[in-house]
Amino acid sequence: VSPTIYDVAERAGVSIATVSRALNGRSYLRAETRDRVLQAVRDLHFVPNGAARGLSSGSKRVLGLLFIRSSGADEMLELEGESLLFTDSVIRGAELSAYKCGYSLLLSGVDSGDLSPDVSALTGKCDGLIVLDRVVSERRVAPLAKRIPTVLLAGSGRSRSAVTVRVDNAAAVQQLTEHLAVHHGYRRMAFLSGFANSPDSVARLEEFRRAAAEYGATVEDDPLWSSDYTATGAVHALDRRLAAGRPLPDAIACANDQAAIGVMHALQRAGVRVPGDVAVTGFDDIPVGRHVLPPLTTVRQPTQQLGSAAVVALVKLIEDSGQFQREIVLPTRVIIRASCGCDLASPHAYDRPMEADLAT
Amino acid sequence: VSPTIYDVAERAGVSIATVSRALNGRSYLRAETRDRVLQAVRDLHFVPNGAARGLSSGSKRVLGLLFIRSSGADEMLELEGESLLFTDSVIRGAELSAYKCGYSLLLSGVDSGDLSPDVSALTGKCDGLIVLDRVVSERRVAPLAKRIPTVLLAGSGRSRSAVTVRVDNAAAVQQLTEHLAVHHGYRRMAFLSGFANSPDSVARLEEFRRAAAEYGATVEDDPLWSSDYTATGAVHALDRRLAAGRPLPDAIACANDQAAIGVMHALQRAGVRVPGDVAVTGFDDIPVGRHVLPPLTTVRQPTQQLGSAAVVALVKLIEDSGQFQREIVLPTRVIIRASCGCDLASPHAYDRPMEADLAT
DNA sequence: TTGTAAGCGTTATCAC
C-alpha cells in the first residue's frame, strides 16, 4: 500500500538510483532533477522504508536503551513511583541526543528479577546499545560488547570491554563524608547500600569507607546495612537495626534518595529525631527530597546528561570505530539541606526552598 | 562481522529455510533438526537482523511513540522537571505493554514549537504510531492515520480518522465541580487553561463551564485565564489577574497540577489565603502535589494504563485490521486533599498522608 | 549527471 522508490521514480521520470540520491543528498544531482523527485515524493507522501534502508546500508539509525523495569510498580508505595525519575530522565537525555545525532531511541525494559535477559530481540533491531546499571552482570558485558557497540551507563568503570559513562561517585562521597565528619563532627557512621550487584552502590560504599577512615570515623560493618534502593526496603532494614537495640550511628548515608526517605521515616516513627539524633543523607536528588521533613541532604547527578553523554559516546563508537574514550565521568554536586544537621539558613544552604525556585 | 542465517545453516548442515523455520517455529520440523539448528545458533551467537526481518516479513515489530519535548528543560524551574512524570509514566506503560505484545517501543520527541514535525523519520521505522497530546494538530491527524496505523493519546476523541485513547475528563470535571459548588458552596469560579491546542485542556474547560452552569455557579470569562501548563506560566497569569484589582473568584480550577501549584504560589505571595480566600484544584496528581501546602486537591489519571491501552489498541489495529474500538476512555478519580477547602480529617480525605503510605 | 544492476539478510512460496 505504501509507495516505494519505484513509484517515486516513475512519477518523476527518473531511475530509482536518482530518487535515492535526491533523498540522501550524497551525490551530485541537477537541481531541476532533484526538485522533480522531491515533488514526486511529496505528491505520493513517500516515506522510505527504514527496514530496507537498514538492510541495504547496514545502519539502522536506531540505538537501543536497556533499563530495569521496577518490579510490580502497581503494588508499590506511592513514593516508589518517584523512582521513575532517574531512569526516565536518562531516557529523555538520551532521546534528545540521539535525535540530534540522527538516530532514534529504541526502549527495552528488563524485568528486575531476570538474570539472563533476552537481549537479542533488541540487538537485532539497533546499531548499538546503551545498558543501564544492573541490566547485565559485569561478566556478561564482554560477550555482548563484542557483538555490538555497547555503552555501559553507571557501571563501575572496571569493565575493559565496553565504554562506560558514569558519575563521579568518589568525589561526591568524599565531599559528603567530609561534610559529615569534619563540618558536623560525626564519628560513628553507617552506609545503607542499594543492590549488591549495582556498581554505583558498590562504588559509593567503597568510597564512603575510605573517606570515613581518612577522617577517623568508623563505619558500621553489618550485613543488615544493605537493601534494594527502595523506601520500603530501607524501612525494613532500619527496623531490624532498631530492633538490635545497639546505639545508633551518628549519621547514615544512603545509596539513593528513596532509601534515605525510608530511613528517615523508620527513625522518626521510632521516636528518633532526624537530624537531632541521627543525620541522614541520600543520593540522586529526586524532586521530593526538598519537600520531606527535614529536607534531604543529597548528591545531585546530571541525569539527562548521563543519557546524552552515553548516546554521544555510542554514536562515536558506531561511526568512527577508531579511537574513543574508555570512560566518561560526569561531575556531581553535593546539595546541603537539613537532614545532615545543617541549618537551612547557614552558609551551607546552597539549595533554596521552593518559593525561591518559583520566583525565578 | 555478525553471523547470518547462511553461517548458521552451514554449521548445522541444513538450508537457510530450515534455519528460519527453526527460529520462528511456524512450520513442522524434525526435533532433531531443530535442536541442531538451535545449537548452531547458540554456538555462533546468532541474532537475526531486524532490518532484514522487517523488510522480508513486512512487519518491523516496532511501535513509535511521539511526544512533546518540554522546551529548554535546563533553563526551567526545578519544579518543571516534575512535568516529566506524565509523559514518562505513559512511556513506561507503553513499553511494558509493547514488550508483552512482542514489539519494541521507538521513542521520538518533538520540539514543542515545531508546527509541522517531521514524522516521516519515525514512520519509516515502525509498524504503527502512538501520538501524544498536541504533537500533531487535529487536521494533520487524518493524513497521517491514512498512511500508518495511528493511535491518538489524550486527544479530544473527535477525530474520526484515528483511534483515540483518553481519560474521562467529563466525569472528573463534573465530579470536581460538584464538589466545589455543592459541597463547598463556591459560586464564582475560574478555570486556568493549558495550551489552547491541547484537546485535554479544551475538554476540561468545556465540561467545567457546563457543570458550573448546572450548579448555578459562574465562570470568569477572560482571556487571561489561559496559560501553558507550567507553574511559571500560571504565576504570570495570576499576577495579571491580581493586578486587575477585581475581586477574586471563590475557586480556581486548573488544567493541570503544575499550573495549580503556580496559582497557589502567586496567591500566597500576594497575601491571599488558600483555600481560606480562594480554593485551588489541579489535574494529574503529580507526586509533589501531596507535599505542597496546602496539599493539592486534584484528579488522578491512570497514566501507565493510558500508555498500555494505547499499545494494545495499536497492536490490534496493526494485526487484525478488521474491527476495532474508535475510542477508549479510561476512568479518573478525584483526589480530595486540602486546597479545595476540605479539612484533611474530614470524611472526604480519601488520600492519606505520606506516613500512611509508607507504613504499608 | 544519471541509469543499471548487484547485493543486504531475512521470510515465504514453491517444489521435491
Next chain:
DNA sequence: GTGATAACGCTTACAA
C-alpha cells in the same frame, strides 16, 4: 520435513 529461490525496498558501485 526440507531445500531452492524469489521477493522485500533500499543503497551503492560501476557504467555510460
